Amino acid sequence: MGxxxxxxxxxxxxxxxxxxxxxxxxxxxxAPPPASWVNDLAPIAASDWSYDRAAHLIDRAGxxxxxxxxxxxxxxxxxxxxxxxxxxxAVPNDHLAPFDPSGVWDPSxxxxxxxxxxxxxxxxxxxxxxxxxxxxxxxxxLQPVVDRFFYWLRATxxxxxxxxxxxxxxxxxxxxxxxxxxxxxxxxxFATGEEKIRDYRKMEQQLALLHRQATGNFRTLLIEVARxxxxxxxxxxxxxxxxxxxxxxxREVMELFTMGVGNYTEKDIxxxxxxxxxxxxxxxxxxxxxxxxxxxxxxxxxxxxxxDGVDILNIILEQKITAEYIAGKLYRFFVRENIxxxxxxxxxxxxRDNNYEIAPLMRAIFLSRDFYSAPSMGTRIKGPVELIVSxxxxxxxxxxxxxxxxxxxxxxxxxTLLNPPTVAGWAQGRAWITPGLLLARGNFARDVLxxxxxxxxxxNFNPGAEVKRVNDRILAGYSIGEATVDQEPGGGGMEGGDKxxxxxxxxxxxxxxxxxxxxxxxxxxxxx
Amino acid sequence: MNAAVRNxxxxxxERQLGTADLARASTYMERPxxxxxxxxxxxxxxxxx
Numbered sequence: 059m060g061x062x063x064x065x066x067x068x069x070x071x072x073x074x075x076x077x078x079x080x081x082x083x084x085x086x087x088x089a090p091p092p093a094s095w096v097n098d099l100a101p102i103a104a105s106d107w108s109y110d111r112a113a114h115l116i117d118r119a120g121x122x123x124x125x126x127x128x129x130x131x132x133x134x135x136x137x138x139x140x141x142x143x144x145x146x147x148a149v150p151n152d153h154l155a156p157f158d159p160s161g162v163w164d165p166s167x168x169x170x171x172x173x174x175x176x177x178x179x180x181x182x183x184x185x186x187x188x189x190x191x192x193x194x195x196x197x198x199x200l201q202p203v204v205d206r207f208f209y210w211l212r213a214t215x216x217x218x219x220x221x222x223x224x225x226x227x228x229x230x231x232x233x234x235x236x237x238x239x240x241x242x243x244x245x246x247x248f249a250t251g252e253e254k255i256r257d258y259r260k261m262e263q264q265l266a267l268l269h270r271q272a273t274g275n276f277r278t279l280l281i282e283v284a285r286x287x288x289x290x291x292x293x294x295x296x297x298x299x300x301x302x303x304x305x306x307x308x309r310e311v312m313e314l315f316t317m318g319v320g321n322y323t324e325k326d327i328x329x330x331x332x333x334x335x336x337x338x339x340x341x342x343x344x345x346x347x348x349x350x351x352x353x354x355x356x357x358x359x360x361x362x363x364x365x366d367g368v369d370i371l372n373i374i375l376e377q378k379i380t381a382e383y384i385a386g387k388l389y390r391f392f393v394r395e396n397i398x399x400x401x402x403x404x405x406x407x408x409x410r411d412n413n414y415e416i417a418p419l420m421r422a423i424f425l426s427r428d429f430y431s432a433p434s435m436g437t438r439i440k441g442p443v444e445l446i447v448s449x450x451x452x453x454x455x456x457x458x459x460x461x462x463x464x465x466x467x468x469x470x471x472x473x474t475l476l477n478p479p480t481v482a483g484w485a486q487g488r489a490w491i492t493p494g495l496l497l498a499r500g501n502f503a504r505d506v507l508x509x510x511x512x513x514x515x516x517x518n519f520n521p522g523a524e525v526k527r528v529n530d531r532i533l534a535g536y537s538i539g540e541a542t543v544d545q546e547p548g549g550g551g552m553e554g555g556d557k558x559x560x561x562x563x564x565x566x567x568x569x570x571x572x573x574x575x576x577x578x579x580x581x582x583x584x585x586x
Numbered sequence: 587m588n589a590a591v592r593n594x595x596x597x598x599x600e601r602q603l604g605t606a607d608l609a610r611a612s613t614y615m616e617r618p619x620x621x622x623x624x625x626x627x628x629x630x631x632x633x634x635x
Contacts, residue, residue, distance in 0.1 A: 117635040440635045448635065449627065491633070503627035507620040 095431035097398050099405070102427050104135045112139060114435050118392050119143045119424055120235025122448040140424045144273065144417055146234035154231060157224045157262060162213040164189070168341050170210060170256060177207040201538060210256070216518055217258040219465050222475035225265060226468075227458035229447040240272035240416075241265070242443065243391050245475070246483035248283045248315060250292040252476050257291070261476050263342055264288035276384060276414040281371055284311065287339035293481065295337045300352040303331035308370075310481050316374045318383045322359065329356040334367040375414065382406030385419055392423060394434045395487050401428065439490050442471030445499065449506055461514050462505040470498045591629075595622060 088108040102111070112132035116123045120143060123131070131139045166189025171177040181187035181203040188206040193199040229238040245268055252261050264286050271279040283289050289307070290296070298304035308330035312322045336351025337344070346366075356365050359373055374380055385405035389397045405419060412418040423429055440448060446467055450458065458464060468474055472495055478484055520526075531541035602618030603611040611618070626632060 122635065436631070436634050438635050439633055444635070445633065453623075496630075496633075499633060500628040503624050503632075507624050507627070 091427070091431050091435075093432075095427035096433060097401050098427040098431070099401065099422060100427055101425040102136050102430055106427075106430070107134075107136050107139070108132060110435075111136075111430050114430065115139060115424060116143070116235070117448070118239075118429075118438070119420075120239055120451075121229060121444060122452045124452060124454045136425055140421055143236045144421055144424070146237050146273075149233050151233050153233075154228055157221055159259075159262075160213075160217055160220065162210075162217055163257075163259060166190075167210055171207070174204060174207050177203055198538065212521065214252065214256055214258045218252040218261055218476050219518060221258055221262055221265070223458065223464050225475060226443065226447060226464050229443070230450045230458045231456055235451075236420075237269060237272050239444075240420075241268040243388070244268040244272065244279070246391075246478060246486075247387065248279075248289065249478040249481050249483035250288045251478050255288055255291045257287075259342060260286070260288040260291060260339070265476075271416075273417045273420060274415070276409070276416055277372075277375055279416075280315065280375070281368060283315075284367065284371060285337070285344040287342050287344065290337060290339040290344070295334070295339065298331060298335050298337065299350040300332075300335050303328065303335055303352070305331040307331070307334055311371070312374065314482055316371075316380045316383065317377060318379070321377070321379045321383075326358055329358045329365075330370045332356055333358070333365045333370045337367055378406065378410070381410040381414070385409045388416075388419065389423065391486065392420075393429055394437055396433075439487055441484065441486065441490055442468045442473035443475060445471065445502070449503075459506075459509065461509045461511055462502075463514075463517055466517050467502055467505065471495060471502060472498075587631075595625060598622060598625060 087110045088106070091106075109128060109132040112134075113123070113128045116128060116131060119140075131142070134142065171180060171187070177187050178200045181190070181192050181200055185192050187203045188210070190202045190206045192203065193201075225238075225241075229235070229242070232238050245265070248264075248268070250261070250264060252258060255261065264283070267279070267282050267286060271282070284307070293307040293310060294304050295307060298307065305327050308327045312327065312330070313319050332352040332354070333356055336347045336349070338347055338350075339345075351366070353364055353366070355362065358365060358370060359377065361373055363369065365373070382402045382405070385408065386397050386402040389401065389405060405422065408422050409416075409419045428434065446464065447458075465474065472490060473484055528541045532538065599618055599622045600606050602621055603615065605611055608615070
């Protein structure tokens with residue numbers, strides 16, 4: 059556990075840091091760094107390297123480490139230590155298994171309709187939907203289609219939780235912690251959520267991309283994310299068509315993903331939206347529908363031409379502000395919240411001069427004196443996933459435990475992997491801490507050290523109160539129509555259901571007596 | 587870690603162990619260590635990196 063950095067650097071001693079023997083066995087710690095290190099991007103000298111600074115590096119460029127792992131880093135030069143984390147391509151990671159899908163998806167779920175009414179409308183028109191044919195006769199002819207619709211909604215939610223657990227386990231077990239930390243950063247930057255996308259496969263595909271380009275090339279990453287089915291679905295690409303452009307993606311790509319507010323006009327957004335028209339996700343593939351694409355002349359950021367979406371992205375990347383915005387966001391995530399404008403300009407130049415290669419920028423950051431300055435060390439509030447993973451890694455745990463449950467833990471702390479609250483991702487820093495969340499963090503510590511195995515119930519077995527209520531009613535013998543109305547069947551209270559249940563033995567094959575439904579709610583979730 | 591915090595943790599652990607002799611306590615040390623770790627992990631400093 060590192061000590062908190064002093065808030066004022068004015069009291070720090072001047073000159074190079076000197077080594078000070080500490081009470082801990084054989085751990086040589088540094089004296090506080092000079093005030094001049096703040097905003098100094100010059101590389102740290104080997105003579106300034108120490109256990110503390112190695113611990114800080116692995117905390118930020120990874121998820122922390124055990125004392126032995128930190129000591130190994132401390133025994134290297136700063137360049138070697140940074141390279142061991144950043145140049146991870148050659149680091150073996152074969153012990154990590156790929157995600158093993160449950161097999162809940164099949165091709166009949168392609169082109170999943172956006173709503174239950176859309177699913178039943180398709181069934182009424184074509185006689186089939188989601189691989190299920192409409193019953194030719196009898197009651198509730200569309201009910202099987204509805205059942206299939208809700209099956210997939212639940213299945214993809216559960217599979218996404220499995221995917222999130224797999225990813226967090228990877229963060230705990232990986233030999234390439236920076237790869238995972240960068241993927242986590244990009245997940246918050248290019249934020250998409252399964253709750254809207256409703257297809258864990260698209261999340262898995264995007265996650266693979268974030269890993270592939272974690273420290274790769276930002277231009278490549280941006281273009282592939284933009285054309286990825288996850289982002290296309292999340293930001294309504296299918297609704298962006300010639301003659302009726304939807305500005306959702308065009309706005310967010312500039313405001314959140316590349317330039318930031320104030321560096322483009324509303325007209326730029328409208329023109330960019332036109333360029334992105336016709337972009338669609340054909341299941342897991344990207345396609346342009348020529349009939350829906352506006353290939354007319356456009357004016358964007360002062361440039362004129364018949365731009366398509368990739369042209370727009372390349373023009374954005376030509377802007378000086380883009381490299382500064384991205385470098386600044388990486389700095390705020392990996393170093394500290396407040397970045398000086400001068401540092402943003404200098405780091406933006408590093409990114410731009412390296413043709414948007416991310417690794418040189420990260421190397422410059424991790425080797426800089428500023429990174430090891432007093433305001434940068436021990437000052438970053440860890441996000442929930444980072445807190446969970448770093449706790450396990452620091453304890454030397456090799457795999458993510460099943461208890462406590464990651465989904466429950468991270469949700470209570472305010473962060474659910476693969477489901478950010480909005481396209482802006484998660485607010486960092488002090489947003490992670492409220493009085494309630496601080497208590498939740500204390501409870502997290504208790505749950506890790508004293509896991510409640512006796513009372514543990516797998517949260518995935520809980521479909522929610524509404525589903526449980528419907529289930530109880532169906533078991534009591536009510537029809538689906540009666541079971542899914544808001545008010546109690548039979549006119550109030552559980553009286554009707556209780557009496558019916560009382561007539562049924564647990565293993566009885568008798569169909570329980572049905573109670574007549576006196577009223578019907580205006581809200582009906584079934585196929586009628 | 588300042589001296590006061592360190593002393594508090596040491597005092598706590600000793601009280602849980604019933605002794606300052608770790609070798610003497612080695613056969614039942616796990617729960618006291620977990621309780622001490624809980625104190626550390628509940629501190630504001632632990633939320634920082």
